[in-house]
Amino acid sequence: MSEFTDALADVAAATETALLKLIPAGDGPESQVIDAMRYSVMAGGKRLRPFLVLATADLFNVSRACSERVAAALEMIHTYSLIHDDLPAMDDDDLRRGKPTCHVEYDEATAILAGDALLTLAFEVIAHQDTHDSAKIRSDIVLEVSKAIGAHGMVGGQMLDLVAEDHVLGVSEITRLQRMKTGALINCSCQAGAILGKASETQRHLLNAYAHDIGLAFQIADDLLDIEGDPKELGKATKKDEAAGKVTFVSLLGVERAREQAEILTDQAMKHLEIFGEKGNLLRDLAQFVIERRN
């Protein structure tokens, strides 16, 4: 896997370079919101969504100059969702990846605005002609992304998670919640790469199935790490779900069946990539990484 972790690190570095370029430091008293945007996008993370955009776009030989802009835009959206989810009125988290969350480092108002501005900037970056010569492609990506992250996608998933605190969820409900809350953005990362690459309907359908499977496997792996992971390697406390009485795939299925399920999903994900031949290797390695990762 070390070749793969190098590839992952390269994508992270390229994404961070793009993010800093797309969010230049401001001046004037209002630049506090820009500082907060830069702080939050640079707070680390695996840059999984950028990786999916780039690896998918690579299948179709899209220029990295194009795909890196879209990758950075989707990472802005991921960051906005984390900033807002961490707010006191939502999940009320003070730390993320060992660093103070945005509203702790700045203040609540600045964090709300930084999230709003990152979401807005993501659409600006996608719609800008530097992203692709074809306005149809730019507009299609805006549409795909906005559908994925709105009230019927990511935002709906966060709402569901908040109201779920008062309900007992079963496997199908937890699956639906995960598909909306985290799956939709993972999915549209692949779709954005596919749109850039002018993928066929069949190719898009297969990439959709792949993303669906690895999204779910990723969530199950996350739940397993919360039970079995090493707090030092993870950079965060474990057994939080259990302590909070939160229903997860692991609490519903048990450790063994949850692990089996993640492996089945990963195998399925690999099968969807067959038509791409060797070009699909980066996406294959990612599927494997998702369930083998230690943090």
Next chain:
Amino acid sequence: MSEFTDALADVAAATETALLKLIPAGDGPESQVIDAMRYSVMAGGKRLRPFLVLATADLFNVSRACSERVAAALEMIHTYSLIHDDLPAMDDDDLRRGKPTCHVEYDEATAILAGDALLTLAFEVIAHQDTHDSAKIRSDIVLEVSKAIGAHGMVGGQMLDLVAEDHVLGVSEITRLQRMKTGALINCSCQAGAILGKASETQRHLLNAYAHDIGLAFQIADDLLDIEGDPKELGKATKKDEAAGKVTFVSLLGVERAREQAEILTDQAMKHLEIFGEKGNLLRDLAQFVIERRN
């Protein structure tokens, strides 16, 4: 003016019909966020931004089917900005137009998410092919709008307003704040109509100057109403700025000079419309309305 107020009421009705159609009631436990979106977009208001989109698009004979979608999208963005600005961490307002604000009617988490989802849906509506056959036009509107409302526009203006509480502002700083916080969205309402109408560079430049002037006049009129308005007609308490020790155009210039300034801006705004001949009458009437309104 009664013909004009009829036109304004017609636009408001058409916008509300479009908004309800674009945000259909949801089902499932996550539909609370959709309820909150519908609640806030239907909480009234003059629908000034939709009026500007439609009246500008009318200059170029754009079909109302197209311009009403963009008008509704910009009203979603205006509503999102109000929901977030009203939050306890921001301006902490419990009432708006005599109704409980979104976080009071629902809760803070739902209000944050409803704002996020309205912003996102606005881009979905603009990018959808029903808005215009030309992907270039859709993409250009996404770009224009996202630039106007991000960290260098509306969101930056709100940040400036929050940090300004600790500073003494002069006329030029107050003008800059207003241009960012409310002017940018008013401006891009005209520009969105102009893009739909494939306006020339000169036409876009003149509409930009018009919007700039009425935006500022609107703000001065607002400050004057806070001093001189009738709380019953306004549907809100007056003399709030003074009580809060807030610097406004009126506190800086005095009532007389502020009124003069608003009239000068309105006259200037009218002049920018000359090349449009009689077709510009709706926009002319709006400029007059902005400073004559009682609420």
